[in-house]
Amino acid sequence: MTHSPEELLISTLADMLAGDRHVAVGAASPIPGAAALLAQAEARIASGRRMHVSILHSRRHNPFTEGARELFDAAGQGRIDTFFLGGVQIDGQANINLVGIGDYPHLKKRFPGSFGSALMYFAVPRVILFREEHSPRTLVGKVDFVSAPGTSPPEVWRRGGPKALVTNRGVFSFDPAAARFRLESVHNGETPATVAAATGFDFDLAPRVGETPAPSPRRLALLRGEIAPKVAQFYPQFAARVWAIAA
Amino acid sequence: MTHSPEELLISTLADMLAGDRHVAVGAASPIPGAAALLAQAEARIASGRRMHVSILHSRRHNPFTEGARELFDAAGQGRIDTFFLGGVQIDGQANINLVGIGDYPHLKKRFPGSFGSALMYFAVPRVILFREEHSPRTLVGKVDFVSAPGTSPPEVWRRGGPKALVTNRGVFSFDPAAARFRLESVHNGETPATVAAATGFDFDLAPRVGETPAPSPRRLALLRGEIAPKVAQFYPQFAARVWAIAA
Amino acid sequence: MDDFNRMTVDEIAAAIPDGALLGVPADYSGVPMAATRALIARKARGLRLYCLPLTTIQGDMLIGAGCVDSIEAAAVTLGEHGLAPRFSAAVEAGSVTMRDSTCPALHSQLQATEKGVPFMPLRGIIGSDIAAHRPDWRVIENPFGNALDPILLLPAVKLDAVVFHAPHADRNGNIFIGRRRELATLVHAAEKVYVTVEKIVDEDVHASEASAAGGLPAFYVDGIAVAENGAWPCGLTDVYPPDDTALAAYAAAARTEAGFARWLADQGLGAGNAA
């Protein structure tokens, strides 16, 4: 069964969520949102276990009742196992920049801002960096502005941090002690060399950099049959584009 | 028109609330609660002005929607103008004791505890001390335990504090600079001398200590006609005793 | 199909271990009396009660039955039914340690845990004997002040468990708590969260904005037991009023240790008194 690039990314992210009790997904994140719902469905099928998924963008899947602070409070309490962050720029030390390009505060190009990244990156045990565009423009040697640092000195309280970086070219893990990414797999059509050419920072290589596993037929069927209609409810444009379905 | 002792106290407290925007009344306080509702009705009649009255004991008159912390938060914000506090003991420096009699923690007689007094006494501009029993047992030279101090050193943040002490014998004002009470009026049948004999601390005398003014016929009619039925809804036993009405 | 961990009241009592720091709601806030009777029946021992911010018959019964080592609260009282007799007797005898606090401090120490911070500042309290007897509290100079400005810092408190009673849960395990947001504070600060409810309803608490505003999300909750009249003899807002006759009977009986023991026996809890 063939799959789309988006379905590969959803499948890759879903693998990283197995075992979580509670996955939260921020705004404007259809692929992480679909991955969380897929992992939730698979946990139910495999073991009857309930995985909580909180998708801020969705009326139906947003469980919070104490206003916008509750996600951050829940993260502070250690109740969120995995969260997703992106970045206008991500550098080799996993620092992320959501603010802009240029010499802050005199930016050449202003982006929206840091959102809750400066807390979530510290408080959530597993943060998955997700940025589709994989180029020297997005994956840089040093970010122009640190919205949230990838690592912290030992005396600074930090429950979690970056565990992985997923792009449209491959999958990296992150070693906080070395403050370096390691390429774990490349998507179909890429090699470590093509990935390195598209990356603005140095990274390590896994002993064997394989191809990112394609979603199984069974997983694809679940994704298209059960998950896609749910995603269409809160990301209609994305669902229409990827699965040609309406909300 | 004759009035009961309770009606005199309600009337006396109501006089102290004129001009307030927001009066809050804690648990187990039928007389302060009735006084607040009376002052509210009189402000409406006099000028059409709305005085907010929050009575924690009442489902109907408790406006808070963020749980039990909201009263204290609102006080911290400076939104409560007057609050009432009592005490197992009150001393001449306006320290109040809601905890017990004896050498803390080895008390001879344990009472419930300090409730929110240790914040409210600082945060609310005008705190009215109200204790019906006026005896050397309740108005003491020095409290056995300071649930909340009557005065604070100048460097300690304090927006408000004790403004008056009302008992079943008279009305005192309080001078925080001198940390002393001053007898302002005595209830019918009392004199400064009988009050002094029943008081365990020294206090000053106003230039002319008059008799506590009796409620006017108009006020009594309002109290009995409009306020008493409201009080009966949340203090049925008190209303039955004082006004012989049922909820 | 229920999509939550359904327990019995006895299983909840068994899941709260001896010695636990246990969150206790106020009398207006869903008193878990069915679970309290189950704790007494299982002869719970060494409980440390943390009240938000006070307790009435729940704390008094647990103390009278010998389940409690210490209690932190702004007040322990039977309200209009008078002093809490087993509490007062135990404190006067020195058999239970009372950690005197004040309402906003009890809220703030849980809110610190709620926000994942190690402490919270609070105004007032300085100069009271409450502060004088709390070596776990600190006074610092306000770092943002220009002049001397002492302010109290209170350390975060994390509860081992909380149990409360609520009107209903839905089949997804969301709880309806209405305006009683202090229950959410207790929950956010607790390691384990158990809830007893009057009933399970079919309509999702999150279905409408009005209902959701009074909801507690399922992801906080470790187990739910159905216990009809589970707050009795305390009341449950908009569901049933307090049973003042039963509360008055308790207040009268509990004035003496013997009277309390008889009252427990009448409740089928005769073997629950202090070991």
Added chain:
Amino acid sequence: MDDFNRMTVDEIAAAIPDGALLGVPADYSGVPMAATRALIARKARGLRLYCLPLTTIQGDMLIGAGCVDSIEAAAVTLGEHGLAPRFSAAVEAGSVTMRDSTCPALHSQLQATEKGVPFMPLRGIIGSDIAAHRPDWRVIENPFGNALDPILLLPAVKLDAVVFHAPHADRNGNIFIGRRRELATLVHAAEKVYVTVEKIVDEDVHASEASAAGGLPAFYVDGIAVAENGAWPCGLTDVYPPDDTALAAYAAAARTEAGFARWLADQGLGAGNAA
């Protein structure tokens, strides 16, 4: 009989003075677009926006119309409609000062005022360039720690005013805000509170526990104006969805200053652009 201070939308805009530190709700939280148009119409100047925690078209329009000196937020964006063009242009040109923050900090600084304390601690953030550019924030050593444990302290922020849009108020002046408790935080931290509503309803918001749980008490509110579709083109939860066509049209028009001016003129706000 209405028992609240009824105002018009224009009176609300007039009551918010030039230079005010103005609370701004997020796009999911009752965006006061009618009041925003009235602020532009009255040529408000020098506003300092404090967003909880972000703003979309409201902040972008106010900036484009020259009403804003500075803005503090975790993000300014048109969401699925792209970057906020007037915001980005103004920040790039240096004509508006952006005070970059992060969502939980924006909540905590208002919660400090809510609790009447001078500061609140917050975890994380240390080592970010957000913290590096905020001289008003302090790092201290945790007084309760045993080892080195730096923690950020954030000073309390008191807003001069807040205005937001809500589904309804009752005749006693209570506001229904549903689950949007961040609106309560904005209110608690504001000197003056103005609300626009779709309608005034006869049933008291406090009448039932479910409705009261989504209520904001009247005593916080300084004035209420009825403004039907008052959040348009933003949505209002459970009342109407965002008008994506209008938002897309705004996003396209506002890409240039001239396009924005034409768009304002089409809204009858032609004279509102920067002086």
